[in-house]
Amino acid sequence: MAMTPLTDQIRRRIAAEGPITLAEYMRICLLDPAHGYYATRDPFGAAGDFVTAPEISQMFGELIGLALAQSWLDQGSPSPFTLAEAGPGRGTLMADILRATRVVPGFHAAMRIVLIEASPKLRNAQAEKLADYTPAWTDKIDDLPRRPLWFVANEFFDALPIRQFHRHGDGWAEVMVALDDPGLRLALAAPLPLPELAHRLPDTRDGDIVELCPAARPVAATIGQRIATYGGAALLIDYGGWRSLGDTFQALTAHEPVDPLAAPGLADLTAHVDFEPIALAAAPAVASGLTPQGAFLERLGIAARAEALARRLSGTARDSHLAAYRRLTLPEEMGTLFQILALTPPGASPVPGMNDPRPSAP
Numbered sequence: 001m002a003m004t005p006l007t008d009q010i011r012r013r014i015a016a017e018g019p020i021t022l023a024e025y026m027r028i029c030l031l032d033p034a035h036g037y038y039a040t041r042d043p044f045g046a047a048g049d050f051v052t053a054p055e056i057s058q059m060f061g062e063l064i065g066l067a068l069a070q071s072w073l074d075q076g077s078p079s080p081f082t083l084a085e086a087g088p089g090r091g092t093l094m095a096d097i098l099r100a101t102r103v104v105p106g107f108h109a110a111m112r113i114v115l116i117e118a119s120p121k122l123r124n125a126q127a128e129k130l131a132d133y134t135p136a137w138t139d140k141i142d143d144l145p146r147r148p149l150w151f152v153a154n155e156f157f158d159a160l161p162i163r164q165f166h167r168h169g170d171g172w173a174e175v176m177v178a179l180d181d182p183g184l185r186l187a188l189a190a191p192l193p194l195p196e197l198a199h200r201l202p203d204t205r206d207g208d209i210v211e212l213c214p215a216a217r218p219v220a221a222t223i224g225q226r227i228a229t230y231g232g233a234a235l236l237i238d239y240g241g242w243r244s245l246g247d248t249f250q251a252l253t254a255h256e257p258v259d260p261l262a263a264p265g266l267a268d269l270t271a272h273v274d275f276e277p278i279a280l281a282a283a284p285a286v287a288s289g290l291t292p293q294g295a296f297l298e299r300l301g302i303a304a305r306a307e308a309l310a311r312r313l314s315g316t317a318r319d320s321h322l323a324a325y326r327r328l329t330l331p332e333e334m335g336t337l338f339q340i341l342a343l344t345p346p347g348a349s350p351v352p353g354m355n356d357p358r359p360s361a362p
Helices: 005-017 022-031 058-074 092-101 120-129 195-200 216-230 275-281 293-299 302-310 315-329 331-335
Strands: 081-086 111-116 136-138 149-154 163-168 171-179 184-188 209-212 232-241 250-253 256-258 268-270 286-289 338-344 355-357
Touching (some): 005 022, 022 268, 058 232, 058 302, 058 315, 092 120, 092 149, 149 216, 216 275, 275 338, 293 315, 293 338, 302 315
Parallel strands (some): 081 111, 111 136, 149 232
Antiparallel strands (some): 163 171, 163 209, 250 256, 286 338
């Protein structure tokens, strides 16, 4: 185990107050202002710890942008409107969205860009990438303006802290982070009835693991309320599925899985996203049927776009481009692991590329 500044901080807290939840452990490791993962590094790309879809190919952001723009047209081209991204990384996705939507009449004149980002380091990278535009920044979803909202979040919800529970009879034992010598270990609290998981008793058995993400629901509620009230759409893109089951808590360093407790603050901590509570919390906005990323991109024409770009390339550049297309779309790559949930106002057309809206699991 690597002894980091956060190892000592977390150990002292547990010694004084007792074991902490996974959610609190994730919050400290990712967001501590002095030593947290996102406060101290640029985690993206080949030199970082993970690669996101926008970093793989420009096609991803271009098609996201055109889907949002078509949704804006379908709702009567309101002006002004907010174009917002949560967790915008280096600004690559937003830059690709803006490049693709320059051809949409009136879209850029009507948009007001807002980036939801807490990291000063990443804000600087976004400002450099988007120097030709005038984005505003906030670190709170609640601060989004009260007007029509077109919103995108790619690999945002997976970094929100989770709580994890093991079923024991009609109760649930929460996974906690406890002291070990000299580091940390996972332990189970005593099982207790949990009203938040009462609805999971019929579809789980003893020993099953269920994860909750308390922070996801208020975020989804705010976005859904804005869209239902003022118009707009949201595309929420992440790895995960419908109705959590199993242990998905994980850590990455240099693109490789590592022990999540081994080096607090030095590894990316994530969990698969449970889209069911997000969809329910977003009401009265209408949630689409959960759509695999590969199917979404194919419906939007990524194959034709990939072919057009390939004609301009040769050799290694062409091979890399086609490999990126396959990575984004194939089921054994990111095509089915990553899912997309869209939110739209009641009565509005679905976002292009999405499955038909449904009230329950896909």
